Amino acid sequence: MKIDLGEWPVSGNDIEAASVELAIEARGLVKRFDGFTAVDGVDIAVPKGSIYGILGPNGAGKTTTLRMLLGIIDPDAGYRRVLGCERPTEVARRIGYLPEERGLYPAMKAYEAIAFLAALRGVPLKEGRRLGREMLEEHGLGYAADRQIRQMSKGMAQQVQLLGTLVHQPDLVVFDEPFSGLDALNQGKLERMIRALAARGTTVIFSTHVIAHAERLCDQVAIIAGGKVPFAGSVDVARDRLRPQVRLETRVIDGPWRAALPVDARHEGAFWYFTLPESGIEPLLRALIEGNAGILSLSIERAGLHDAFVAIAGEAAAKALEEGKGDVQ
């Protein structure tokens, strides 16, 4: 099915043009590894206080993009500005980062691990220890504060690392695939935490290959596939770029009303599916009634982010996305 996408791509420039204050701004980021181009001219603009998702299948370049934004690696080409600074490591104290591959020192106690992560970001050790115990208590892990990381389950250790990521109250939080490895309950908990962070003005950027998370949480998304970003903008804009889909059920199988259906209309079971014509629903309805279609039901459905993703990134990327999500919620 061919879908009219309007003007593509929509870039972060639109946001900048609207003079929104940005937490992250990146233009033309390029990163090659031994001849392989992992990220190829990525543009991203993340408004302050927003929840921003980088959506793409495994190997699309999400992690490499985040690592460049954090200053862990330098780009081969391009420009980045994070919290107003071109060298992200200089504002590291204001950033929290949870990498995809979680890791803590196994011999450390839970509260010490949080204090250590806090100390890395400039919080005095004593204060970090106090905060560590407090946060563990708050999140129902107080009983495990003195337990070594090696004695914890993987899920518990992940929660400790998450708390360590947030302990210094960063202005910007970067999560790389934060939902992977979490059960449904903890995924819900994390979603609530992300919303709470944004509510208090923290900018959250996360990568995911699960569309549902991005759709539920994000104000803005960047869709990334093959190292390129074909779309960056608000979720609503992405969805609105697809015309609503019409589902029609008629009593009469054939008749003059059929001429009113668009050329892309397809018949599946008892229903006709087609894209809402540009002229809108009223002329269509009039034509169906006048053509004696005998309408049994008619619904207009707004396109989901998944449809937008398929349209933007292509079927192959969408398939890769589906294959990669072992823990989709």
Next chain:
Amino acid sequence: MTNWREKLRAALVIARRDFVAVIWSKTFIFFLIGPLFPVLVGGLAGNIGDKVQQSADRPSIGLAMGSGDVDRLLRARDDLDGRLAGPMPEIVVLKRLEPGEAFNPRAALSSSDRQVTAVLSGTLAAPTLSGPPERLRQWVGLVSNLAANAQADKALAYPQVAMDEVAGTAAKVRSGQAATAQGGQVVLFLLTMLLAGMVLSNLVEEKGNKIIEVLAAAIPMDAMFMGKLFAMLGVSLVGIAVWGAAGGTLVLLGGQGMPALATPAVGWPLFLVLGFLYFAMAYLLLGSLFLSVGGMASTVREVQTLSMPVSMFQLMVFFFSSYALTAAGTWVEWLSWVFPVSSPYAMLARAAQHQEVWPHILALGWQALWVVLIVRAGAQLFRRSVMKSGPSQGKGVWSRLLRRGVAKPY
């Protein structure tokens, strides 16, 4: 650029974590008692070896001469005992020969009845010493002296020699300070050899448990390298303090004094302070190199493979510094002072032999500068090759090594 205070703060966070992790680990006790094993084994082996040596090879000369010659020789031996340098061999009478009686020294030497090292036969006027060549060379003068003394008509009068002690001649001071210099170098080498290699595997843990990603995002990589070096230096100093205290206690309990070493040119207090500083510098210099090299290794197996070349490198540095000690005033000595990794060894030797202090201030500054340079280069190399940062053009090791500074592709 992230300021130095911030880097130092980050380095101390890492140093504290690593230091505490090592000190409180169960294996640290083995680290502390480790050096005692060779001392114990060496002591035991030496003791047993001495006993075996004493019973197997007690130097003695078998005597087979006419009865009168034997008596005169024994008297001469008693006269000379204590007047010659070194211990006098035991003299064992094998046979008092009757006039005209023949004696076969070779048969006596191969006999297992009386085990003697050499046999003296013939007459006092024409003595024959039979035995292994090295013993003959050692004792021929002594035997000649004994025979001459024994032939004298009356006992020789040995005059009393008045002794005028002079504490130290210039030559003695020089050679004593050279010995102190060498001793200092050996101790410095042994400590760095024992301790600096530990740094090789220091980044394997971070890479293994993936925390390297969090560290790299939070602090500058060179701060992490520096923190790790500080931590391991701290661990080493704890080890040295414990070993020093244990060794000192053993010496005191054993009632033995320290081996007499000549006072270094700068004096003992300053020499010890410089020894500490040069140990720290040698450790940081070698440690920063090893940390950089070890950082490239991704598994413990790779680190183990690197251990041998690293030990060889340390040996070469030590040999070079020792050689420079014998080449005073030449370009070799200058090179050993200037070459960063040999500089601490060479300068400690200099402290034992020359009293100027200012070259040490200069040398310490020079060495510190190199520590910073190596750490920065190592961190940069780590970022590029392990973290895959920076421009990807130029895949060769040298091109990567030579690419300086943080990549600024934009």
